[in-house]
Amino acid sequence: MGGLAAAIDLARSGHHVTVLERAAAPGGKLRALEVDGAAIDAGPTVFTMRWVFESLLADAGLRLDDLLTLDTPSVLARHAWRADAVLDLHANIERSVAAIREFSGAKDAAGYRDFCQRSAELYDALHAPFMTAQRPTPLQLVTRLGATGLASMWRTAPWTTLWRSLADHFDDVRLRQLFGRYATYVGSSPFAAPATLMLIAHVEREGVCLVRGGMREVAAALEYAGRRVGATFRYREHVAEVLLQQGRACGVRLETGERIAADAVVFNGDANALAGGLLGDEARTAVPAITPRERSLSAVTWCLHAPARGFPLEHHNVFFGDDYEREFRAVFDQGRIAEAPTVYLCAQDRGVAGRDPPTHRERMLLLVNAPADGDGAETTARDLSAIEQRMFTVLERCGLTFERRSDDCVVTTPTGFERAFPGSGGALYGRANHGPLASFARPAAASKIAGLYLAGGTAHPGAGIPMATLSGRLAAARINAALR
Helix, strand or coil: CHHHHHHHHHHHCCCCCEEEECCCCCCCCCCEEEECCEEEECCCCCECCHHHHHHHHHHCCCCHHHHCCEECCCEEEEEEEECCEEEEEECCHHHHHHHHHHHHCHHHHHHHHHHHHHHHHHHHHHHHHHHCCCCCCHHHHHHHHHHHHHHHHHHCCCCCEHHHHHCCCCCCHHHHHHHHHHHHHHCCCCCCCEHHHHHHHHHHHHCCEEECCCCHHHHHHHHHHHHHCCCEEEECCCEEEEEEECCEEEEEEECCCCEEECCCEEECCCHHHHHCCCCCHHHHHHCCCCCHHHECCEEEEEEEEECEECCCCCCEEEECCCCHHHHHHHHHCCCCCCCCCCEEEEECCCCCCCCCCCCCCEEEEEEEEECCCCCCCCCCHHHHHHHHHHHHHHHHHCCCEECCCCCCEEEECHHHHHHHCCCCCCCCCCECCCCCCHHHCCCCCECCCECEEECCCCCCCCCCHHHHHHHHHHHHHHHHHHHC
16 A cells, blocks of 8 residues: 555656556555455455545545445444443444443443543644654654643653553453554554554544445555556566665666666565565665564454354454453463454445345454464464364354355465565564554654665554555655655
């Protein structure tokens, strides 16, 4: 998404833009896998911050509503701990307050109201000075925030963990689990991530959309926009090396040996691939390497095309394990998947008002958090079977079962993610956002090598479709300024 956004902005600025993509289609982690003839979204499933895409496309002379059909579900997500412990979060705050009051009582309902206010304040404070701006230093951010922004930040101190801050709002540990899950949106643990990540709650309340035709339509729309403004797209092209001349990026060499000259190069892969020498030894100095312990979460995912029984699924569903802290210790400290992992399930044929739920097979993505060890030993069939059994035990506890066939599922492990996104180790979000200064550790748009720029979820401002898209716009802005 970062590369697509950069291509649009650069091409409409009058530059000759060539997009080189190793895969057969655009989108990167925003991808679909075919299972038994059905295309299932196998990466990001949440479309938020539509203003990011409206602005990008408007600048290219296009309208988002002409390229994508978006539906707005009334239920943001359904959360379950047992068959008799289910809580829906709604797009409407008052409905969520009522649901929490019934689930946990009046005090936690009031705590949710305060939580909404604090998350909105944080979003407003960080929107302009951090998310849509070139990466600041901590001192620059303090200057940009001003008095009002600093007051919001002081109320939610970034050196406080998200988990600890949630205790200010919720007595019910299940609600801390629910809202602590926002840390996983950037591949992190709520026990180590800063409290500022609660702003993601505000982003969701501002609008979660479902994309007709699947999330891959977002990438297709941006590719169309890029072609409209003059960008050229070449697929199944593997860039083997970033070429340097006198210390400056001057083009790339493809695996076929073809060399393509350029005044600027935007790298949209995992930034750690540069540091690891996967694009040539000379490009290693572009960004600092991150160690395996600094990596974000990976995952094991199941793209499943099968009938689901016994639990009333919404589009987005979360089934929680019992011990959240133990779950994240297992992944980040012990390098293994928890005994009772939290399961995310995206039921891709559900959630649109007026559409009947499927009565036969339906398309689902199931995901459990995993350590980013995809460049180590591969998960064995026996290990994968044990992980799958633990996952289904959590689902069955909530009453959900499936009718399975041998050809109804495609599984992706951390090793599979490393193969698809080299240099990542399977980490889906780059560096984990652990500690108060973690957001400043992501590389900026301009790398340490002149002429080489970065875009994507491993660069500033961070992971997720909207943030990766913004990163591409920031890279294009830096290139335009440099070439002027």
